Amino acid sequence: MIDFIPFLDAIRTTGLTPPSRIRTGRIYRFPGLGKARSNRAGWCRLSEDGRFGSFGDWSSGLEETWAACSQSTLSPHQRKTFIETARKERAAARDEKRKLQLKAALLAKSIWTAASAAQPTFPYLLAKGISSHTGKIYRGTLVLPVTDFSRSLTSLQFISTDGSKRLLAQGRKRGCFIPIAGCFSDLMNIVICEGWATGCSLAENSPELCVIAAIDAGNLAPVALGIRRRFPNARLIIAGDDDRLTPSNPGATKAKAAAIASDALLALPEWPEAAPDHLTDFNDLALFKRVQL
Numbered sequence: 117m118i119d120f121i122p123f124l125d126a127i128r129t130t131g132l133t134p135p136s137r138i139r140t141g142r143i144y145r146f147p148g149l150g151k152a153r154s155n156r157a158g159w160c161r162l163s164e165d166g167r168f169g170s171f172g173d174w175s176s177g178l179e180e181t182w183a184a185c186s187q188s189t190l191s192p193h194q195r196k197t198f199i200e201t202a203r204k205e206r207a208a209a210r211d212e213k214r215k216l217q218l219k220a221a222l223l224a225k226s227i228w229t230a231a232s233a234a235q236p237t238f239p240y241l242l243a244k245g246i247s248s249h250t251g252k253i254y255r256g257t258l259v260l261p262v263t264d265f266s267r268s269l270t271s272l273q274f275i276s277t278d279g280s281k282r283l284l285a286q287g288r289k290r291g292c293f294i295p296i297a298g299c300f301s302d303l304m305n306i307v308i309c310e311g312w313a314t315g316c317s318l319a320e321n322s323p324e325l326c327v328i329a330a331i332d333a334g335n336l337a338p339v340a341l342g343i344r345r346r347f348p349n350a351r352l353i354i355a356g357d358d359d360r361l362t363p364s365n366p367g368a369t370k371a372k373a374a375a376i377a378s379d380a381l382l383a384l385p386e387w388p389e390a391a392p393d394h395l396t397d398f399n400d401l402a403l404f405k406r407v408q409l
Contacts, residue, residue: 118166170205246316298326340378352380
């Protein structure tokens, strides 16, 4: 009988939470690191003989291999078998990921086609003090396009009337973005921010800018590097969030890292003395200034 417990224990050491029981030879999906229970970015697959396995997190790029015994004790033949098996397991997982992303992209196109123009009275737009820009409405929810650099739709972001957000399940996000204003060009000032509402405020304040939203802080660097490869002479600006009340300030920290990696300028909100500490982004700053007028 194959003992899968050590394999699952190895997965748990990375912070992932795999199923409590698995079978060999098939891919299992579960929440990625820090993701909701409904998320399926985490994955694992144990070989048919139970001696080797692979696992990872599609949302963070994590990929690991596992062997039932220490690799240092393997014979040359066993080590070769381990490497080849691990390669096949990772390839199978990547193939599964591509299939799911393609299916999600087709669903995204169908939803986007059926969506209608967003009205300026939508509660989230009113709360954020912004226009609809690239947003539409689908079944009472604000829906935003997530695209790659070919402008192909890869996923969607949904924002409900109370401001809660979710991404289309299995849609490709890494290196993709929500377009807001302007076009890419070596001659343009291109601004990358985290959230769509933040990008809308930046675009409305400076209509001459090309503005896109990377969706979250962890995606700033992949998007920025993608732009830098395609438009090496563009003036790139990372407009980061300032998560002042969160330990290590992930918004500012990851924005700075993205700016360094992509040779971009870094912009963070400059808070007036009276601004509350819970304000974090350029949309918050725009709303605060509006109230003060």
